[in-house]
Amino acid sequence: MDLSELKGIISLVQKSDLTELEIELKDIKLRMARPGANTSSHDTVREIVVQNQPAASATQIPASKEVAQPAKEDDQIFKSPMVGTFYRKPSPDDPAFVKVGDTVNKGDTLCIIEAMKVMNEIQSEHSGEIVDILLEDGESVEFGQAIFKIRA
Numbered sequence: 001m002d003l004s005e006l007k008g009i010i011s012l013v014q015k016s017d018l019t020e021l022e023i024e025l026k027d028i029k030l031r032m033a034r035p036g037a038n039t040s041s042h043d044t045v046r047e048i049v050v051q052n053q054p055a056a057s058a059t060q061i062p063a064s065k066e067v068a069q070p071a072k073e074d075d076q077i078f079k080s081p082m083v084g085t086f087y088r089k090p091s092p093d094d095p096a097f098v099k100v101g102d103t104v105n106k107g108d109t110l111c112i113i114e115a116m117k118v119m120n121e122i123q124s125e126h127s128g129e130i131v132d133i134l135l136e137d138g139e140s141v142e143f144g145q146a147i148f149k150i151r152a
Contacts, residue, residue, distance in 0.1 A: 004140040006030075008083040008115065011142055076126045078148040084115035086141045088133070096137075098148075102130045110148060113141060128152040 013021050013032055020033040080086075088096040088111055097109050104110065105127045113120050132149040135141060 004085045005116070007140050011083050015143070074152050075131055076128065076150045076152060077146045078110065078125065078150055080113060080141045080143060080145045080147050081122065082113055082115050082120065082141075083143050084113040084120070084141060086135045086137070086139050086147065087112040087114065087119075088137045098130050098133075100130050100133060104128065104130060104150065122147075124150065126150050126152060 009021075009023070009030070010032070018034075020031075022031045023029070088098075090097070090112065097111055098104055104124045106124055108124045109121045110124050111122050113122055128150040130148060131151045134146050134148065141147065
């Protein structure tokens with residue numbers, strides 16, 4: 001389980017009515033409970049510490065070569081339909097689904113969002129020109145977070 005998956009699970013619990021969640025994988029056991037739920041105070045998870053995660057340096061983050069266009073009134077904001085990890089390409093060796101300046105039609109694949117080890121192709125809800133891509137490849141994305149600006 002990586003950091004983006006953990007953030008996604010935490011976000012889902014925070015946005016839901018769940019008072020307690022327990023997940024057990026091969027080598028990881030995760031238990032979360034809201035304070036005040038029917039648990040004793042020593043069982044409540046208050047802080048999650050992730051160790052051995054390398055810090056991202058400025059040299060590891062690729063600079064975007066695409067230049068966003070100025071915003072206009074007819075720009076549509078395309079928001080993420082789920083929590084997960086954003087990918088612009090179907091695989092590391094393939095070209096991106098879309099880039100700034102591309103024209104897309106309703107139903108065209110814009111990106112992939114990985115959620116719980118499932119790769120979900122995300123399709124455009126609008127036709128138009130890609131004006132801006134608001135996330136970098138491999139970034140975590142929240143439900144309802146803006147991903148693309150599409151000009152009709």
